Structure formats: structure tokens, C-alpha cells
Amino acid sequence: MQIRDLDRRQRIYGGAGVLLICAGIFHTFLLIKLTPVYTSTECGDQTGELKELSVGINTIHLALEISVRCTNPNPYKIDILSSTPGRVFVGDKMEVQVGHLVVIPGSYLSEQGTGTVRVQMNADIAGQTANALLPHFLEDSAVPLLMELQFNVGISVNFGLMGSWGTTAPFKKSCGMHMMGLLVNQFVDADDKSSKGRLGPLVCRESFEGIEIPAVGEADETPKDGRMGFSAAQVAPSEVEAGELLKNFSLGSIICLSFLSGFVLLYSAITGEPIPVPPMPPMPPMPSLDSMRAICPGPKEGVGKCWHPGDPISVTSPLIEDTEIYMPARTTTIVEAVSASLPTRGESKDGVNLLPI
Numbered sequence: 001m002q003i004r005d006l007d008r009r010q011r012i013y014g015g016a017g018v019l020l021i022c023a024g025i026f027h028t029f030l031l032i033k034l035t036p037v038y039t040s041t042e043c044g045d046q047t048g049e050l051k052e053l054s055v056g057i058n059t060i061h062l063a064l065e066i067s068v069r070c071t072n073p074n075p076y077k078i079d080i081l082s083s084t085p086g087r088v089f090v091g092d093k094m095e096v097q098v099g100h101l102v103v104i105p106g107s108y109l110s111e112q113g114t115g116t117v118r119v120q121m122n123a124d125i126a127g128q129t130a131n132a133l134l135p136h137f138l139e140d141s142a143v144p145l146l147m148e149l150q151f152n153v154g155i156s157v158n159f160g161l162m163g164s165w166g167t168t169a170p171f172k173k174s175c176g177m178h179m180m181g182l183l184v185n186q187f188v189d190a191d192d193k194s195s196k197g198r199l200g201p202l203v204c205r206e207s208f209e210g211i212e213i214p215a216v217g218e219a220d221e222t223p224k225d226g227r228m229g230f231s232a233a234q235v236a237p238s239e240v241e242a243g244e245l246l247k248n249f250s251l252g253s254i255i256c257l258s259f260l261s262g263f264v265l266l267y268s269a270i271t272g273e274p275i276p277v278p279p280m281p282p283m284p285p286m287p288s289l290d291s292m293r294a295i296c297p298g299p300k301e302g303v304g305k306c307w308h309p310g311d312p313i314s315v316t317s318p319l320i321e322d323t324e325i326y327m328p329a330r331t332t333t334i335v336e337a338v339s340a341s342l343p344t345r346g347e348s349k350d351g352v353n354l355l356p357i
Helices: 002-033 127-139 237-271 289-295 334-341
Strands: 041-056 059-072 078-081 086-090 096-103 113-126 143-158 164-179 203-205 228-230 312-315 323-326
Touching: 002 237, 041 127, 041 164, 059 096, 059 127, 059 143, 078 113, 086 113, 096 127, 096 143, 113 127, 113 143, 164 237
Parallel strands: none
Antiparallel strands: 041 059, 041 228, 059 113, 078 143, 086 096, 086 143, 096 113, 143 164, 164 203, 312 323
16 A cells, blocks of 8 residues: 555656656746847838828818838737827928828737838818918929827737736837829829839938938838837836846746756655655743743842742831732732732721721
């Protein structure tokens, strides 16, 4: 029976030890994979597409869609979240606002892959603004469009059993492009995305100051200084540092506990010895009356008297002369001992009536 129980215990310990060691190996690879916790994401190759441009009596309807292609080197998905819509202006002096850019829901960057951020604008221009812009939309060879491209980036990383880390960071870029008038080269298809299309290349910078917008028909490739890099410094550096510390602590704790527990269980399974458990420290003994008496052995010459259980107590009172009172073993307080030694009600001493305490 004991041999059977020993074999069963060895099998259980061996299986649990192997599982814990596998968990330690898995979290070790996860730690390596998530170091650093965030790597800069780069976006570029932004393009604009004219969805609709219709002109009516005192009205102009303009629909644009902007696409920005991004590369995500991180081993987790990055979500593109909506934020405050960016403004869209007609003209190079940002005098006439015609609409807002809104992120299309569902945009994300796949892990260690690429993705496309899409934003759209639908503007209905009417009244005096439409009358002022109508000649430009019809006859100008290049109508400047300035827009604020802004969205939020959502990051969420799971560290296994010890929790997760997430943060959200806003991004804002100032972009510009040219649009060809309706009456210029009117035989060009509005859906044509080539260099002969109605929209020129889209260029984004940190601000509108000094931005140079390429003309319609120039190369669609994004200049090197026009690419948008989302570095760790932009994604709230303090939160990135906190995520790095949380990752190291949580995964490091799991790795140490998994390997240590796994090897202990395997050692017990192989040798057949029980798991060594340190004994509990003994409780300190409670002090007794004898020990207290040993600490205070008795009066010595030149030293004050030391009281022991059962020794007489001298009480001084204006009503009672010095009286030696013995404290019985069952007496719990000095008051009880004094009460037991005093006369009862009605008794007197030297003509003075006394009452018990």
C-alpha cells in the first residue's frame, strides 16, 4: 500500500513539475518577445481620394477619404481609435473651414504587420462661403486643402497570469494636398488615383508652418521628412516606462516561481523523497509565577523588598495602622486581599467605625 501511494505521489509530482517548467519556458520566450514593450511605429504613403465633388446653386458638396499606411513592428495589435475630429480648410491661409476629418471605425495595425488608417470628410458648403469658393473649385488648376489628421492609438499587452498593460496616446499631424478644379482637364476620371488624378500627393508635417504641398501630377511617393513615426516618446513615455517595469516584474516573478517549483517537484518525483518543508518555529513559553520569582529572588541588603505571590503586603492608611495583609492564591487583586483582612461592617478599632473596601 505504501509503495502504491509512493508511485502515485511521484507521478503527480512529476507531471506538475513538467507543467511548471513548461510554463517557465513559455513566459521566458514571452519576456524576450515583449522586450522592449513598445517599438516605434512608422506611418507614411498617405494618399487622398476624392469620393464626390458636386456643385449646385449656392451649394458645394465635397467628400474625401484619406488613407495612411502604417507598419507595426510590435508583437501585438494596435487599435486606431477615434478622437476629436480634425479641421479641414480650403486655401493656403486656413481662412475658410469647410468640414472635419473623422476616423473610419475598425482601423487597426496587425501585429508585426501593416495596416491602413482611414479618415473621411463630408462637407456641405452653402451661402456666401459657397459663392466665394465656387470659382476656385471650377477654374483653379490647384485648390489647396489643409487638414488636421488626428486619431488615438490604443495599445494593450497581456503579460500572462500577472496582469496586462495598456495605454492610449493621441496623434496629430498637419497635412496638405492640392485638388484640381472641375473645369480643368475635365475628361479625367475622378476615381483615378494615378499622377493624372484630380488630387495631388498628401504631405503631412508637425505643423502647417512652412509646409510645401506638391502640385497635382507629381510623384505620389511620400518624402522622407513627410513620414510619421510614432515613437515611445510620443506614446506617453512615463506610461511606457511603467509598462516596462510591470512586464519585467510580472513575467520575472512567474519565471522564477515556475522553474523553482518545477525543479523541486521533479527532484521529489525522481528521488521519492517528500518535499522538504521547513518546520514552524516553536512558540515562546508563557512566563509563570515561578519564573517571575526567579527573576526577583528576594530582598537583599541595600535593595528594596521584592514582592512574591503569597508574601504579606504592608498597607498604610490614616484609619488603619500598618497591617500585614496576605494575598491568598485565589485572590486576583490587592483590593480583594485588603478587603479580606479588614474588619467587617459594624466592627471598630480604637473607637473608629470601619467599613470594608
